[in-house]
Each structure stands twice: as structure tokens, then as C-alpha cells.
Amino acid sequence: MAQSDPIAARQSLMKHNNDNAKAVLQMMRGQAAFDAAKVDAAFAQWADTAQKLPGLFPDNSKTGSDTRATPKIWLNKNDFDAKAAAFGKAVAENRDQAKASLDGLNAAIAIVGKACDACHEDYRVPKQ
Amino acid sequence: MIKRLLFLVALGLVAVWFLTIPATVPERALAAHTPDLANGKEMFLAGGCASCHAVPKQEDRTRLGGGLALNSPFGTFYVPNISSDPKDGIGAWSEAQFVTALNKGTSPNGKHYYPAFPYPSYQRIGFDDLRDLFGYLKTLPPVAGRVRDHDLPFPFNIRRTLGGWKLLFLDGQPFKPDPAQSVQWNRGAYLVNGAGHCAECHSPRNAFGAVIPSLRFTGGPAPDGQGGVPNITQHKLKDWTAADIAGTLADGMTPDADRVGGNMVEVVRNTSQLTAADRLAIAAYIKSLPAVEGAAPAKK
Numbered sequence: 001m002a003q004s005d006p007i008a009a010r011q012s013l014m015k016h017n018n019d020n021a022k023a024v025l026q027m028m029r030g031q032a033a034f035d036a037a038k039v040d041a042a043f044a045q046w047a048d049t050a051q052k053l054p055g056l057f058p059d060n061s062k063t064g065s066d067t068r069a070t071p072k073i074w075l076n077k078n079d080f081d082a083k084a085a086a087f088g089k090a091v092a093e094n095r096d097q098a099k100a101s102l103d104g105l106n107a108a109i110a111i112v113g114k115a116c117d118a119c120h121e122d123y124r125v126p127k128q
Numbered sequence: 129m130i131k132r133l134l135f136l137v138a139l140g141l142v143a144v145w146f147l148t149i150p151a152t153v154p155e156r157a158l159a160a161h162t163p164d165l166a167n168g169k170e171m172f173l174a175g176g177c178a179s180c181h182a183v184p185k186q187e188d189r190t191r192l193g194g195g196l197a198l199n200s201p202f203g204t205f206y207v208p209n210i211s212s213d214p215k216d217g218i219g220a221w222s223e224a225q226f227v228t229a230l231n232k233g234t235s236p237n238g239k240h241y242y243p244a245f246p247y248p249s250y251q252r253i254g255f256d257d258l259r260d261l262f263g264y265l266k267t268l269p270p271v272a273g274r275v276r277d278h279d280l281p282f283p284f285n286i287r288r289t290l291g292g293w294k295l296l297f298l299d300g301q302p303f304k305p306d307p308a309q310s311v312q313w314n315r316g317a318y319l320v321n322g323a324g325h326c327a328e329c330h331s332p333r334n335a336f337g338a339v340i341p342s343l344r345f346t347g348g349p350a351p352d353g354q355g356g357v358p359n360i361t362q363h364k365l366k367d368w369t370a371a372d373i374a375g376t377l378a379d380g381m382t383p384d385a386d387r388v389g390g391n392m393v394e395v396v397r398n399t400s401q402l403t404a405a406d407r408l409a410i411a412a413y414i415k416s417l418p419a420v421e422g423a424a425p426a427k428k
Contacts, residue, residue, distance in 0.1 A: 029375050
């Protein structure tokens with residue numbers, strides 16, 4: 001699947017990342033009750049993303065399907081992969097505190113969120 | 129006839145000379161005041177001082193040695209050292225010199241600052257808040273080292289011309305509360321338009337580099353030319369609640385759980401440390417900004 005359409009595959013991963021982030025954000029903002037199982041599921045899916053991400057940027061997937069991937073990814077693939085790994089590490093290290101309590105979740109997201117930013121800053125085309 | 133013409137020219141030059149003299153706030157305008165350091169820190173965070181003045185690429189945001197390069201259409205500005213170092217920073221400044229810098233955009237040696245230093249916003253900050261901020265800055269560590277001069281081509285390298293810029297674009301007005309609005313809204317308006325200087329990035333600028341008043345808060349190209357800054361009037365934020373805006377300033381996430389980007393990452397680093405009440409005040413004011421479409425953002 002990843003081989004046939006890597007752009008669709010990574011867009012699907014990012015969509016799920018975002019769905020989970022929304023669920024978690026609602027808890028952080030007091031719009032939904034804290035739910036440890038949902039938090040754990042979110043972290044599990046993010047861990048999966050971190051693991052799959054480096055393999056989803058073959059040379060033939062630079063353009064098309066409204067991809068927001070920047071050309072910089074292919075110029076700095078090592079850095080890109082390292083940042084994906086750092087994201088995975090942040091997810092793994094903060095999973096326990098995140099599902100323990102709302103305060104833990106806030107602290108965890110502050111760290112994991114920075115790992116998101118680290119990649120998006122250079123490797124994702126801004127929305128506007 | 130020629131004599132008369134020369135006389136008029138000379139008169140004009142003298143007038144220009146006087147009109148472009150850098151303004152100051154005299155010592156006597158400042159009555160006795162004990163700085164409130166907690167409030168000074170709140171102003172420091174609201175003002176985002178560290179975003180430009182902290183030494184780049186280091187975690188500690190209280191080491192204000194400067195050095196960041198700000199690219200602009202007029203050239204490159206190098207952010208100065210505002211640490212408490214008496215030689216290279218502001219450690220030896222008087223209170224009046226500090227107030228003058230932020231309120232009038234004039235340096236202690238009587239030169240105009242470039243408005244890359246956002247004094248068109250900072251002039252709205254009350255003197256007591258400025259003095260509290262000065263007190264707080266003096267508690268931060270001294271960092272040695274003077275930052276290089278700005279790299280600006282002629283005629284932008286002539287600071288005296290900024291006297292003309294100020295005549296056109298610096299109104300010298302303090303913040304004026306709107307009695308028809310709530311205390312919270314007024315606090316928000318004060319923070320957004322004063323220390324927060326939100327409009328400095330969230331607005332397009334004219335050919336002289338001044339914010340275009342009718343398009344205030346409608347976004348525009350990033351000051352350094354890297355991408356765009358979004359419209360924050362209700363044109364763009366109508367689906368955001370005030371709680372969403374306050375939440376974004378606290379955790380850096382938009383209501384659809386994307387993360388803020390660009391220079392806003394730095395801004396949130398500061399706003400996340402403000403009191404919750406101040407974030408809500410900012411949100412209440414931003415939520416009240418009438419929808420204005422603004423100019424189409426420049427494509428990157």
C-alpha cells in the first residue's frame with residue numbers, strides 16, 4: 001500500500017494524527033472528560049506514524065495530490081528521518097505520564113508538540 | 129528674489145531640523161515609583177522581548193544579549209543587547225532613558241530607533257508598566273558583547289530621516305480605554321495594541337514600512353518575507369470562540385488541533401506564561417475585531 005501511493009498513505013497517517021490530537025485537545029481545554037484509554041490510543045497511533053513516516057517519502061512522491069511536503073525533505077532526508085525518530089522518542093517517553101492524569105497530559109503534549117513543530121517548520125508548506 | 133528663495137529654503141531646513149529632533153521623556157516626568165517586578169515580568173512576556181532580544185539558538189530566554197538578524201525590505205537589522213550588562217546592555221541606563229526608548233523610539237544618545245523595534249505599539253504602554261518592566265529586566269543576567277550595526281543601504285542608513293517617519297506614523301498617544309467596553313476588553317485592547325504589538329506582524333505595511341491602519345489585524349506577508357501571517361479579525365476567526373483564542377495562546381494549538389507555526393511559536397512561548405486572566409482579556413478583545421477581508425496574501 002505504502003509503495004503504491006505513498007502520498008495518500010502519509011496523508012492518511014497525518015489525518016489520523018490530527019483526529020487524535022483533536023480528541024486530546026478537547027480534554028486539555030476542558031471540552032471533554034479526561035479519558036486515559038483514548039489518550040493511550042492516540043499515543044499508540046502517533047508511535048505508529050513515527051515509525052512509518054521515513055519510508056513514505058520515495059523520490060517519486062515529491063509532488064501531486066495537494067501534498068504539503070516541502071522539497072527540503074529530499075534535500076535533507078537524514079535530518080528529516082532524525083526528526084521523525086525524535087518525534088517517536090518523545091511519544092514513547094511521554095505516553096505514561098500522558099495517560100496518568102490531565103496535568104501529565106498537558107506536560108506530555110507540550111513536549112510532543114515541539115517534536116511536531118520541529119518537522120513542520122521546515123518540511124510542511126504552511127496553510128495560508 | 130534669489131535671496132528671498134534662499135531664505136525660504138534655509139527656513140525650511142531649520143524647520144525640518146527642529147521637527148526631526150528625537151523626542152525624549154524627561155526625568156522630571158517620572159514621579160517616585162517602586163517597580164513591581166511581577167508586573168514587570170508580565171509586561172516582559174506580553175511584550176515578547178525575548179523573541180527578538182534573547183541570544184538566538186539557546187533555551188534560556190532570559191539572556192538578552194541580542195544578535196538576531198531581522199531581514200526586511202529595507203535591509204537587515206541586528207537586534208541589540210538589552211541585558212543588564214552595564215557596558216553592552218542597558219544596565220547603566222536611567223529609567224527616563226528606558227521610558228524614552230520605548231515611548232519615543234529614541235536612544236539614550238539621542239538617536240532615532242528604527243521602527244523594527246515596535247515602538248509605534250510600545251508607545252501605548254503606561255509609564256508605570258514600563259518602569260516595572262525596566263526593573264524586571266535589571267534582574268536578568270548580564271550578557272557581555274555589543275551587537276554589530278544594522279546593515280542598511282542608503283538612504284535608510286540615515287537615522288535622522290526617521291524623524292520624518294515619526295511625524296507621519298507615530299502619533300505619540302497613550303492607550304485610551306473605551307468606557308463603553310468591559311474592564312476585561314480594555315485590558316485586552318491595552319495588551320494587544322501596546323506591549324503585545326500583535327498588529328506589527330498581523331497587518332500589511334505601506335511603502336514606508338508603516339502598518340496600514342485600515343487593514344490592521346488583517347494579516348499580510350511575514351516581516352522577514354518567509355510565508356504569511358494570518359488575518360486575526362473575525363473575517364478569519366469567526367469560528368473561533370474567545371476560549372479557543374486563549375487556548376491557542378496557552379498551548380499553541382488551533383481549535384482543529386493543528387499547531388501554530390512560524391514566529392507564532394515564539395509568541396506562544398511567551399503567552400503560555402501569562403496569567404490566564406490576561407490571555408482571556410486578549411482573547412476577548414481579538415474576538416471583538418470586526419471582520420475585514422484585507423489584501424490577498426503574497427504568494428510565497
